[in-house]
Amino acid sequence: MAEHVVEASPNIEGPRPLPAADAARDWLAAMLLIRRFEERAGELYAKALIGGFLHLAVGEEAAIVGAVRALRDRDYLISTYRSHGHALARGTEPERVMAELMGREGGVCRGRGGSMHMFDGERRFLGGYGIVGGNLPLGAGVALASDYLKRDEATLCVFGDGASNQGTFGETMNLAALWRLPVVFLVTNNQFGMGTALARHSAVTDLMRKGESFGVPGMRCDGMDVVETEAVVAEALAIAREQRQPMLVEAVTYRFRGHSMADPEEYRTREQVAEWRKRDPIDVFGERLEAEGVLEPSAREALDADALERIDAAAAFAEQSPFPAPESLYDNVYVLGDQVRGWYSVDERAAGVHRGEDERALAERKRRAGNGEDGG
Ligand SMILES: Cc1ncc(C[n+]2csc(CCOP(=O)(O)OP(=O)(O)O)c2C)c(N)n1
Ligand SMILES: [Mg+2]
DSSP: OOTTOOOOOOOTTOSOOOOOHHHHHHHHHHHHHHHHHHHHHHHHHHTTSSOSOOOOOTTOHHHHHHHHHTSOTTSEEEOOSSOHHHHHHHTOOHHHHHHHHTTOTTSTTTTSSOTTOOOBGGGTBOOOOSSTTTHHHHHHHHHHHHHHTTOSOOEEEEEETGGGGSHHHHHHHHHHHHTTOOEEEEEEEOSEETTEEHHHHOSOOOGGGTTGGGTOOEEEEETTOHHHHHHHHHHHHHHHHHHOOOEEEEEEOOOSSOSSTTOOOTTSOHHHHHHHHTTOHHHHHHHHHHHTTSSOHHHHHHHHHHHHHHHHHHHHHHHHSOOOOGGGTTTTOOOOTTSSSOOEEOOTTSSSOEEGGGHHHHHHHHHHHHTTSSOO
């Protein structure tokens, strides 16, 4: 193992006990769904059915599912651009997540956001952010709102090891501790910020300690172990909620795939990836469930088949979902008229440039011309 890789803290007392059988099966099913979703998304990207950026979380499923299952329905979740799995674990339909990746109307943001902008307000999943470290102050703000309104809610704010170097990190830790906000910060230490290894980007590689001087104590979990992740995040959430003590949890994990689809992966060796793949969170947990008599091998295979079927349906739904109409481009843009100058576009529908807010009128004119209503 390369020396810059931080190992998960060893489980001195042995593995934590499994949850009830139903929960254990649910956790495995959720991880399988994410894995199969990500694999399919990678294939669809290669076929150019998905455009823009695509960041997969293959390998990080236990860190995602463990953390999300520690939340209650009324708690909030906010995360990053690597968040298809967070949406799926929170219960957002794979159809809507896949349609968003393909830029279709059926997507969670009606195709306007793409892969980096997951969102599901109903399930209190507030995104999906492309700006590294940008969601930290927002997460604290959500917790401030819960506190102000005296609501029994906590917020889980997920970000990466690279994001822990952002200025927003210190500012947010300080205010969260000062105002005693019910928030847990979860740093997904997947060992890299793009192509830069942890020890090359952070002077302190013990990430759980990075909040201490601001008054935010840390805990660490093995992010390849869904049971441990759930237990540690649940404990941190209880402390944040009941003692008004914000916490920082470091989940030590690894991403098996590149940073995004455009990553030549020159910063790490195949051997290192192979070494971590031996600890595949889905295989390890599935084997444990079999060994402890929770799942028959056939039932384990059936869970995987179910996940694949669900993903087939999601991809079929997304492919037949329409693209948003071009004239809807400026819908929900709330600065119009003379407030801001410069929202002009040019395309084949009109000679010269036209203002964005003319999109709908142009489409209507074209439709009428097509019907012969106004002679063109
Ligand atoms: C403010 C800002 N700076 C730079 C980028 C470009 N960028 C995108 S992802 C990334 C790496 C972040 O790494 P980490 O926080 O560890 O998250 P991971 O990608 O490993 O999940 C960078 C630098 C960005 N999106 N936003
Ligand atoms: Mg990272």
